[in-house]
Amino acid sequence: xxxxxxxKDKTNGPGKSVLQKxxxxxxVAGVAGVSTATVSRALSNPELLTEAxxxxxxxxxxxxxxxxxKAARTLRxxxxxxxxxxxxxxxxxxxSQILAGINQRLGENDMSVLIADTQNLVTAGEFLVDHFxxxxxxxxxCLDGSLPDSELEQFRTNGVxxxxxxxxxxxxxxxxxSVRSDNIEGARLAVRHLYELGHRKIAHVTGPGDxxxxxxxxxxxxEERARLELPVRDEWIVRGDFSLESGRSAALKxxxxxxxxxxxxxxxxxxxxxxxxxxxxxxxNVPEDMSVVGFDDIxxxxxxxxxxxxxxxxxxxxxxxxxxxxxxxxDPKTTARADRLKPVVVGVDLVVRESTAPPTEVPAxxxx
Amino acid sequence: xxxxxxxKDKTNGPGKSVLQKxxxxxxVAGVAGVSTATVSRALSNPELLTEAxxxxxxxxxxxxxxxxxKAARTLRxxxxxxxxxxxxxxxxxxxSQILAGINQRLGENDMSVLIADTQNLVTAGEFLVDHFxxxxxxxxxCLDGSLPDSELEQFRTNGVxxxxxxxxxxxxxxxxxSVRSDNIEGARLAVRHLYELGHRKIAHVTGPGDxxxxxxxxxxxxEERARLELPVRDEWIVRGDFSLESGRSAALKxxxxxxxxxxxxxxxxxxxxxxxxxxxxxxxNVPEDMSVVGFDDIxxxxxxxxxxxxxxxxxxxxxxxxxxxxxxxxDPKTTARADRLKPVVVGVDLVVRESTAPPTEVPAxxxx
DNA sequence: ATTATAAATGTAATCGATTACATGAGAATG
DNA sequence: CATTCTCATGTAATCGATTACATTTATAAT
Numbered sequence: 001x002x003x004x005x006x007x008k009d010k011t012n013g014p015g016k017s018v019l020q021k022x023x024x025x026x027x028v029a030g031v032a033g034v035s036t037a038t039v040s041r042a043l044s045n046p047e048l049l050t051e052a053x054x055x056x057x058x059x060x061x062x063x064x065x066x067x068x069x070k071a072a073r074t075l076r077x078x079x080x081x082x083x084x085x086x087x088x089x090x091x092x093x094x095x096s097q098i099l100a101g102i103n104q105r106l107g108e109n110d111m112s113v114l115i116a117d118t119q120n121l122v123t124a125g126e127f128l129v130d131h132f133x134x135x136x137x138x139x140x141x142c143l144d145g146s147l148p149d150s151e152l153e154q155f156r157t158n159g160v161x162x163x164x165x166x167x168x169x170x171x172x173x174x175x176x177x178s179v180r181s182d183n184i185e186g187a188r189l190a191v192r193h194l195y196e197l198g199h200r201k202i203a204h205v206t207g208p209g210d211x212x213x214x215x216x217x218x219x220x221x222x223e224e225r226a227r228l229e230l231p232v233r234d235e236w237i238v239r240g241d242f243s244l245e246s247g248r249s250a251a252l253k254x255x256x257x258x259x260x261x262x263x264x265x266x267x268x269x270x271x272x273x274x275x276x277x278x279x280x281x282x283x284x285n286v287p288e289d290m291s292v293v294g295f296d297d298i299x300x301x302x303x304x305x306x307x308x309x310x311x312x313x314x315x316x317x318x319x320x321x322x323x324x325x326x327x328x329x330x331d332p333k334t335t336a337r338a339d340r341l342k343p344v345v346v347g348v349d350l351v352v353r354e355s356t357a358p359p360t361e362v363p364a365x366x367x368x
Numbered sequence: 369x370x371x372x373x374x375x376k377d378k379t380n381g382p383g384k385s386v387l388q389k390x391x392x393x394x395x396v397a398g399v400a401g402v403s404t405a406t407v408s409r410a411l412s413n414p415e416l417l418t419e420a421x422x423x424x425x426x427x428x429x430x431x432x433x434x435x436x437x438k439a440a441r442t443l444r445x446x447x448x449x450x451x452x453x454x455x456x457x458x459x460x461x462x463x464s465q466i467l468a469g470i471n472q473r474l475g476e477n478d479m480s481v482l483i484a485d486t487q488n489l490v491t492a493g494e495f496l497v498d499h500f501x502x503x504x505x506x507x508x509x510c511l512d513g514s515l516p517d518s519e520l521e522q523f524r525t526n527g528v529x530x531x532x533x534x535x536x537x538x539x540x541x542x543x544x545x546s547v548r549s550d551n552i553e554g555a556r557l558a559v560r561h562l563y564e565l566g567h568r569k570i571a572h573v574t575g576p577g578d579x580x581x582x583x584x585x586x587x588x589x590x591e592e593r594a595r596l597e598l599p600v601r602d603e604w605i606v607r608g609d610f611s612l613e614s615g616r617s618a619a620l621k622x623x624x625x626x627x628x629x630x631x632x633x634x635x636x637x638x639x640x641x642x643x644x645x646x647x648x649x650x651x652x653n654v655p656e657d658m659s660v661v662g663f664d665d666i667x668x669x670x671x672x673x674x675x676x677x678x679x680x681x682x683x684x685x686x687x688x689x690x691x692x693x694x695x696x697x698x699d700p701k702t703t704a705r706a707d708r709l710k711p712v713v714v715g716v717d718l719v720v721r722e723s724t725a726p727p728t729e730v731p732a733x734x735x736x
Numbered sequence: 737a738t739t740a741t742a743a744a745t746g747t748a749a750t751c752g753a754t755t756a757c758a759t760g761a762g763a764a765t766g
Numbered sequence: 767c768a769t770t771c772t773c774a775t776g777t778a779a780t781c782g783a784t785t786a787c788a789t790t791t792a793t794a795a796t
Contacts, residue, residue, distance in 0.1 A: 067498060067502045068502055069443070069502055069503050070439075070502040070503050070504050071438075071439045071440075071442035071443040071448070071503040071504075072439075072443050072503075074439035075437070075439040075440050075443055080439070089464070090458070090463075090464045090467055090468075091461045091464030091465065091666075091667060092461070093459045093460070093461050095458075096457070096458045096459030096485075097459065099458055099485070100458075100485065100487070100488055103484075103485070103488045104488065107488075112482070112504065113484075114480070114482050114483075115482075115483040116471075116481075117464075117467065117468065117471070119468070120468055120471045120472065120475075130435060134435045134436055134437055134438040135437050135438050135439040135440075136438050136439075136480065244667060244668065244670075244671045247671070248671070270668075273668060273671045273672070274671050276673060277670075277671040277672060277673050277675065280673045280674075281675075298459075299459060299612060300612065300638075300641060300668065302612075302645075303612045303615070303616070303641045303642050303645040304641075304645060304672070304673070305644060305645050305648045305672070305673045306648075307645065307649075
């Protein structure tokens with residue numbers, strides 16, 4: 001129980017650091033002849049300062065080359081100034097323009113964007129909660145609609161569910177804000193285009209079974225098929241999973257059908273590529289023997305052989321709108337609004353290229 | 369000059385937060401009946417503790433659901449526990465496997481990976497220095513070899529140049545560590561493959577002029593051409609920029625040549641796709657009228673029509689090796705080593721598919 | 737039993753930015 | 767002139783984790 005000597009942590013001038021020019025707010029304050037609170041206010045609420053003080057502070061910031069320490073700010077404010085984007089497969093070029101839109105919108109708010117590929121995560125739920133709880137992110141844009149309910153429950157338990165926005169795909173049962181293309185309309189456009197070319201036997205390669213895009217695109221296809229009174233064949237609806245490989249598998253199944261369709265509407269451009277390459281490998285020509293429509297309009301669709309007819313999604317708009325929606329969700333000054341749960345729907349367009357043509361065998365009931 | 373009343377910042381129990389379960393290290397310490405230093409040591413140097421103390425702390429961590437606050441840790445340690453990957457175009461599927469390799473390797477060290485697309489940055493140099501100076505990252509893996517010298521100079525001025533590793537592409541004058549494929553060997557393999565098929569008139573679509581990959585792949589092509597004593601035509605070396613569009617432009621140039629090559633070696637798979645789609649659009653068949661070899665072996669190469677013959681880069685290995693190299697660079701316990709500047713070279717393979725075949729016109733000097 | 741040494745743990749300062757509350761100066765009002 | 771109000775700025779506590787140095791406890795040596 002002796003008197004304890006006062007112990008000092010060593011500290012001389014700007015802190016020793018891995019960085020050479022580590023300027024702190026107190027160094028700026030010294031140069032400007034004000035307190036650190038004033039420097040901080042100059043950055044966050046400049047209207048609180050007189051013009052003379054403001055100019056003096058900004059001059060000191062410039063002279064010193066000061067950069068705010070984000071870790072210190074995050075610690076004090078409990079705001080990381082960053083969001084996380086969950087992408088189901090970074091190897092799919094579809095996501096790049098969405099990411100560009102997100103980056104642009106969040107950059108305007110001086111926020112950082114972290115990107116994670118859910119293929120590389122064992123469980124996305126725990127990853128997410130971890131990032132929230134350890135002060136690394138303020139919100140999430142999720143492009144992956146296959147998050148299980150059990151993982152979404154983790155978000156709710158930890159109170160972070162209201163900081164998540166879905167883009168492109170969504171989890172229907174989650175009741176969370178989302179931005180999406182008009183998938184039903186896209187499917188309708190595809191089927192109608194094939195119909196107007198004269199096709200009556202139209203197949204559809206879907207996405208994965210439990211996927212909302214799969215349901216929506218198939219729904220649009222089935223509705224338009226019914227509206228146009230096209231023949232119905234269960235075996236013309238073939239299960240896929242948005243990947244190149246599933247397009248190949250679907251092609252093999254379609255080639256084995258007793259009654260072949262003359263056209264195929266694919267749930268994604270990648271599926272279409274897988275399908276077309278396999279049809280060609282088996283001696284069929286696209287579009288002469290079978291017309292093919294994709295969904296997405298990724299960059300390569302114009303450079304495939306034949307150039308792919310597809311449904312264009314405005315990916316950039318999907319990104320910027322999702323980012324705007326998330327900014328609303330995480331803004332502490334904004335109250336929760338029920339209308340945020342209503343999906344934001346972005347329009348789609350048909351892009352006609354070389355992979356579709358009139359069928360070479362004219363079906364009964366052909367127009368004109 | 370009156371006596372100043374002592375002012376208290378409000379603080380009751382676990383801090384008010386956007387998060388419901390915000391457990392601090394002092395809460396764990398309370399449950400375990402030890403000091404916060406002991407809890408911290410349990411996490412960072414568990415061998416310093418007795419087994420009983422250790423068990424008690426870990427039980428308390430489990431019971432409370434504690435997660436370390438990364439911002440607090442970063443502030444104290446000056447280590448962010450994150451790195452930034454600069455990608456020249458996230459829409460190019462080539463980068464996905466590299467990113468997967470990086471993610472895997474760094475995940476083993478509990479480090480986060482931030483990804484930025486240099487297409488979205490006005491100046492990468494300032495972006496980088498900013499992230500270093502504001503404590504958001506500890507290092508960089510740069511996949512973009514087009515960083516200007518002026519920007520690299522910013523890194524050196526700010527003392528962060530020794531925390532950067534190049535992967536795939538590199539800046540030759542930078543004198544920084546890098547991991548790369550054996551591009552020269554890849555070009556040789558491509559040219560030799562075409563030669564062995566019987567081709568003598570071999571063209572090459574390059575990457576952008578000031579790019580190290582462009583130089584290396586062209587060098588390999590020129591050397592092998594010389595070794596095989598193939599005819600030399602300046603106009604058979606066509607400038608590209610790794611993109612789909614530049615493949616299209618190159619095809620138009622090649623089609624206009626007075627003396628056409630029978631085969632083309634392209635600096636990337638995307639260039640090859642652009643070239644092939646344009647040749648087909650102009651009525652030429654691949655490989656019957658012109659054989660095409662790419663460089664990369666991205667996923668779609670096996671699903672193009674015709675399936676692309678290409679040089680496969682071990683992208684995953686590029687990623688993991690770059691991450692390992694960077695971990696060495698940023699480890700404070702590791703001294704700078706000159707051998708780190710010697711490029712780490714990863715081997716490549718020829719993948720023969722359908723886009724190459726013997727030429728239909730047999731040139732003089734054909735083997736056998 | 738006493739002393740010295742090593743191991744284990746605790747105290748309190750530190751990291752850098754923000755901000756609640758306090759203080760001082762100037763203007764307006766009675 | 768005295769009092770009150772508003773604006774501008776300062777002081778010092780806070781955020782949560784780490785760690786330098788101090789203290790306590792356990793073990794080994796004499």
